[in-house]
Amino acid sequence: MVNVSSTTWFLPVRPWINDVKSVLRSLRLSLAPLVLLAVLLAIWEIYSRSSTIGDNVLPPFSRVLTAGWADRQSLWENTVPTVREVMIGFAVSVAFAFVISVLLDLSPRANRAVMPLLIGSQTVPLVVLAPLFVIWFGFGFLPKILLVTLVTFFPVVVGLVDGYASTERDAVTLLRTMGAGKVSVFTLVRLPSALPGFFTGLRIGITYAVVAAIFAEYAGAVSGLGVYIRGASGSFRTDLVLAGVVVAALITLGLYGLTIVVQRLCMPWYAASRKVLE
Amino acid sequence: MNRGIAVDALTKAYGDLDVLNGLNLHVDRGEFVSILGPSGCGKSTLLSVLTGIESADSGSIAIDGQGLAGSGSPFAWMPQTDVLLPWRSVSDNVALGYQVAGGVRKSQARKQAGELLGTFGLREFADSHPYQLSGGMRQRVALARTIAQGRDILLLDEPFGALDAITRTELQLWLDQIWGRERFTVLLITHDVREAVLLSDRIYVFSERPARVVGEFDVPLERPRTMSMLAGDQAKQLELDLLRALHVGSGDAP
Numbered sequence: 001m002v003n004v005s006s007t008t009w010f011l012p013v014r015p016w017i018n019d020v021k022s023v024l025r026s027l028r029l030s031l032a033p034l035v036l037l038a039v040l041l042a043i044w045e046i047y048s049r050s051s052t053i054g055d056n057v058l059p060p061f062s063r064v065l066t067a068g069w070a071d072r073q074s075l076w077e078n079t080v081p082t083v084r085e086v087m088i089g090f091a092v093s094v095a096f097a098f099v100i101s102v103l104l105d106l107s108p109r110a111n112r113a114v115m116p117l118l119i120g121s122q123t124v125p126l127v128v129l130a131p132l133f134v135i136w137f138g139f140g141f142l143p144k145i146l147l148v149t150l151v152t153f154f155p156v157v158v159g160l161v162d163g164y165a166s167t168e169r170d171a172v173t174l175l176r177t178m179g180a181g182k183v184s185v186f187t188l189v190r191l192p193s194a195l196p197g198f199f200t201g202l203r204i205g206i207t208y209a210v211v212a213a214i215f216a217e218y219a220g221a222v223s224g225l226g227v228y229i230r231g232a233s234g235s236f237r238t239d240l241v242l243a244g245v246v247v248a249a250l251i252t253l254g255l256y257g258l259t260i261v262v263q264r265l266c267m268p269w270y271a272a273s274r275k276v277l278e
Numbered sequence: 279m280n281r282g283i284a285v286d287a288l289t290k291a292y293g294d295l296d297v298l299n300g301l302n303l304h305v306d307r308g309e310f311v312s313i314l315g316p317s318g319c320g321k322s323t324l325l326s327v328l329t330g331i332e333s334a335d336s337g338s339i340a341i342d343g344q345g346l347a348g349s350g351s352p353f354a355w356m357p358q359t360d361v362l363l364p365w366r367s368v369s370d371n372v373a374l375g376y377q378v379a380g381g382v383r384k385s386q387a388r389k390q391a392g393e394l395l396g397t398f399g400l401r402e403f404a405d406s407h408p409y410q411l412s413g414g415m416r417q418r419v420a421l422a423r424t425i426a427q428g429r430d431i432l433l434l435d436e437p438f439g440a441l442d443a444i445t446r447t448e449l450q451l452w453l454d455q456i457w458g459r460e461r462f463t464v465l466l467i468t469h470d471v472r473e474a475v476l477l478s479d480r481i482y483v484f485s486e487r488p489a490r491v492v493g494e495f496d497v498p499l500e501r502p503r504t505m506s507m508l509a510g511d512q513a514k515q516l517e518l519d520l521l522r523a524l525h526v527g528s529g530d531a532p
Contacts, residue, residue: 168361170357170359170361171361171363173326173331173355173357174355174357174361175378176331177329177330177331177351177353177354177355178354178374178375178378178379178427179330179350179351179378179379180378184378188363188374188378189363192363192365195365267365269364269365269407269409270364270365272407272409273364273407273408273409
C-alpha cells in the first residue's frame with residue numbers, strides 16, 4: 001500500500017537560512033556594479049584634477065559632494081517638493097491605470113478601441129508638454145502631478161493588461177466550470193496573475209516619474225530639484241548642478257528599491273517559487 | 279430509471295466539423311467509469327459540454343432521471359495540469375472548491391478544506407505553497423480541490439498524464455484507495471489502457487472524431503486493486519480487447 005503521508009515529496013524550506021543566503025547572494029551580486037561605479041568615479045576625479053579643464057566645466061566628484069553637503073539646506077528644501085510630486089503623481093497614475101486596465105480587461109471591445117490610442121500616445125514625447133502645462137495650469141503643483149501621471153501611466157497600464165493576459169487558461173476554465181462569473185474570475189485569478197506584470201510596469205514607471213517631475217519644474221516652478229539645478233546652472237555652479245543630479249539619482253534608486261520591497265510584501269510566493277524553479 | 283448520470287445522443291459540431299455524433303453513456307452512482315480514446319477524439323469538446331462551458335447542439339444530460347434545467351453542471355473537473363494557484367496555500371487552493379462551486383464563505387471554506395486535507399493525509403501540507411510540492415503531491419491537492427466542489431460526479435481529465443511513470447502508478451493506487459473508502463462517482467478520461475483497467479468498474483472505448491462509443495467493457499477485477507492484478511489472465515485479456523477496440527475505432531487493422 002502507498003504511504004499517504006510520506007514527506008519525501010516535500011522540499012524542506014528553512015526560511016531564515018534561505019533569507020541569510022539570499023542576502024549574502026544579493027550582496028555579492030551588487031558588489032560588482034559598486035566596484036565598477038567606484039572605478040568610474042575615480043577616473044572622473046583623477047581626470048578633472050590633473051587636466052586643465054576648469055572646475056566650472058567639470059569639477060572633481062569630491063567637490064560635487066562637499067559643495068552639495070555645504071548647500072544641504074537648500075538641496076533638502078528643493079528635494080521635498082520633487083519627492084512629493086513624484087509620489088502623488090505616481091499614486092494618481094497607478095490608481096488611474098488600475099481602473100482603466102480593469103475596464104479594458106472586462107470589455108474586449110474597449111481594449112481593441114483604446115489600446116492602439118494608448119500606444120499611439122507614446123509617440124508624443126510627453127515631457128515636452130511641460131511648458132504647455134505651465135501655460136495652462138501655472139507654476140503650481142498641478143502641472144507637475146499631471147506630467148508625472150501622464151508619463152508613468154503607460155508602463156503601468158501595459159504591465160497590468162499584459163499581466164491579465166498571462167493568466168493560465170486552464171485556471172480560468174476551471175473557475176468557470178465551478179460556476180464563477182466574470183467578476184470572480186477576475187478577482188480570484190486574473191488580478192493575482194497580473195501582479196508580476198504590474199510590478200514590472202511599476203519599476204519602469206517610477207524611473208520615468210522622477211525625470212518627469214524635474215522636467216516639469218524646469219519648465220516653471222517655485223521650488224524643486226528642477227528649479228535648483230536650473231538656478232545653479234544659471235550661476236555657473238556646475239558642482240551644485242551635479243549635486244542636484246546625484247540627489248535625483250538617489251531618489252530614483254530609493255523609490256525603485258521601495259517598489260521591490262512592496263513587491264516582496266505583496267507576493268512572497270513569487271520570489272520563492274522562482275528560486276525553486278532555478 | 280437508473281440512478282446516476284445519463285448522457286443521451288449528445289451531438290456537437292463546429293461548422294462542418296462533427297466532433298460529437300450522438301454520444302450515449304451513463305455512469306451509475308458510486309461507479310468508476312473510464313473513457314478510453316485516441317488523442318483528438320473530441321475529448322476536450324465533450325469535457326466543455328459536460329462541464330457546462332459550451333452547450334451541445336442536441337442531446338441531453340440527465341441526473342437521476344431529471345434534466346439539468348439550468349441548475350449548473352453536475353461535474354467537477356480535474357484538469358491534466360494541476361492548475362493550483364501559486365499565491366494560495368494548499369488549504370486555500372482546496373478551499374477554492376468550497377468557495378466558488380459551493381458558495382461557502384471564505385472562513386468556513388478554509389475550515390472544511392482543512393478537514394478534507396486531513397482525510398486525504400495531506401494535513402501537514404495545508405500551509406505550504408504549491409511550489410514547495412512535487413508534481414505528485416500537487417495532483418493530490420488538485421483532486422482534493424475537485425472533491426471540495428461538492429458536485430455529483432468527478433470528471434478526471436487525464437489527471438496523471440503529466441507525471442512520471444513511478445509517481446503515476448503511486449497516484450493510481452492512492453486514488454483507488456481513496457475511491458474504495460469514499461465511493462465517489464467518477465468519470466475518468468484517459469488514453470492509458472492500463473490506467474483504465476487498474477481503476478475502473480467499466481470502460482467505454484471511443485472512436486476517433488466524430489466521437490462515438492465503439493466498445494463497452496466491464497472490469498472483472500476485485501477491489502482494492504493491486505499492480506499484480508494487471509499481470510493476471512483476466513486483465514491481460516481485457517487489455518488486449520481494449521487495444522483491439524481502440525484500433526477498430528481508429529480504422530487501423532488490429
